Amino acid sequence: MTSTPFLAGKVAVVTGASRGIGAATARAFGAEGASVALAARDEVALRSLADELSANGASAIALPTDVGDAAAIERLVAATVSTFGRLDLAFNNAAGGGQAPTPLAELPVDAYDSAVAITLRSVFLSMKYEIPAMLESGGGAIVNMSSTAGLEAVGGLAGYVSAKHGVIGLTKTAALDYATQGIRVNALAPGPILTENLERAGPEMQERAGQALPMRRIGRTDEVARAVVWLCSDDASFTTGATIPVEGGKLAGIAPFNAPGRDASG
Numbered sequence: 548m549t550s551t552p553f554l555a556g557k558v559a560v561v562t563g564a565s566r567g568i569g570a571a572t573a574r575a576f577g578a579e580g581a582s583v584a585l586a587a588r589d590e591v592a593l594r595s596l597a598d599e600l601s602a603n604g605a606s607a608i609a610l611p612t613d614v615g616d617a618a619a620i621e622r623l624v625a626a627t628v629s630t631f632g633r634l635d636l637a638f639n640n641a642a643g644g645g646q647a648p649t650p651l652a653e654l655p656v657d658a659y660d661s662a663v664a665i666t667l668r669s670v671f672l673s674m675k676y677e678i679p680a681m682l683e684s685g686g687g688a689i690v691n692m693s694s695t696a697g698l699e700a701v702g703g704l705a706g707y708v709s710a711k712h713g714v715i716g717l718t719k720t721a722a723l724d725y726a727t728q729g730i731r732v733n734a735l736a737p738g739p740i741l742t743e744n745l746e747r748a749g750p751e752m753q754e755r756a757g758q759a760l761p762m763r764r765i766g767r768t769d770e771v772a773r774a775v776v777w778l779c780s781d782d783a784s785f786t787t788g789a790t791i792p793v794e795g796g797k798l799a800g801i802a803p804f805n806a807p808g809r810d811a812s813g
Contacts, residue, residue: 552580553780558631558684560584560623562614562673563641565592567742568692571768572638572775577605579776581636584627586612606631614641614669624676634680636779639673640692642666642710648703662706667713674721678730686729688779691718693734695794715790722788731787733778738794739765761796 559576563569565587576583577600585593585607593609600607608630612623627634643665646658670691681687696704697711715734722732739745739756745765746753757764774793777783792798 552578553776553782554636555580557581557635557779558584558627558633559636559638559779560586560627560634560673560677561638561640562586562612562623562669563692564596565589568737568740568768568771569638569640570596571772572640573600573607574603575769575772575776576636576638576779577603577607579780580605582606582631583608584623584630585609586614586623587641588613614673615665617672617675620669620672621676624680628680628683633684634677635684635687637673637677637681637687637689638692638775638779639670639677639689641669641673642692646704646706648701649705650703651705654705659706659709663710663713666707666710667717670714670717674717674732678721678725681730682725682728687731688783689721689730689732690775690778691732691734693718693736693790695736695738695792695797697734698736698790698792698798718790719788726787731778731783733783733786733788734790735771735774735778736790736792736794736798737766737771738792738797740771740793741765741767757795759797760794761799761802764795766793766795 559581561569561573561583564573564585573583573585585597587593590611597607597609610623610626613619691714693714694711696708697715700708718732718734753765771793774791
């Protein structure tokens with residue numbers, strides 16, 4: 548006897564779906580029975596992923612979207628509802644405005660503005676249009692992508708840190724605004740995950756990133772995706788306004804100096 552998929556009959560939007568954690572989460576949503584609207588700027592990658600999901604038995608549509616454009620987000624949600632009849636779930640994962648570490652006073656204003664506009668403002672815009680559609684559907688669940696940098700600062704990353712802290716504040720505010728109306732809103736705070744950035748950095752950097760964590764390895768995109776699925780499922784029905792770390796113990800503190808795999812010299 549097979550169990551019913553976690554998200555059977557649900558409809559989800561995933562922004563930043565063309566690669567990495569977004570694509571992994573779209574696959575996880577599809578595997579758990581949800582229909583998925585895929586949003587990102589890379590139309591070719593989106594259509595390839597939609598074809599992959601369809602081949603595996605899931606319903607998926609590719610909707611090229613600039614998450615910095617309010618009208619584009621509004622069209623994304625409208626197209627999702629028009630195609631699937633409802634909206635139940637959203638993973639607001641899109642981010643941008645990346646920069647090399649730069650002391651705050653040396654950071655160009657446009658670089659800071661870009662980080663905040665894409666990574667923070669896009670989450671506001673996404674929820675602004677997702678929430679009314681979810682209310683029409685009787686409720687829903689939203690997961691916003693933050694970072695461990697949303698819980699502790701990283702020197703040289705003023706724009707990114709500001710935006711990711713802001714995502715957590717927006718998440719809590721939305722959770723409070725709609726807690727009595729059947730919409731749950733939570734955030735994730737991943738640590739180092741093997742996405743395209745770490746892949747480009749190469750094995751040595753990946754090893755160094757992993758060894759800096761108590762679990763002595765970096766995370767996988769599917770591990771983050773499973774956390775998103777759980778937060779969107781009825782198994783998390785009493786969880787809202789929370790930020791869930793997925794970071795190998797990074798935020799817990801300092802691992803013991805004599806832990807296996809740690810050189811006693813530090």
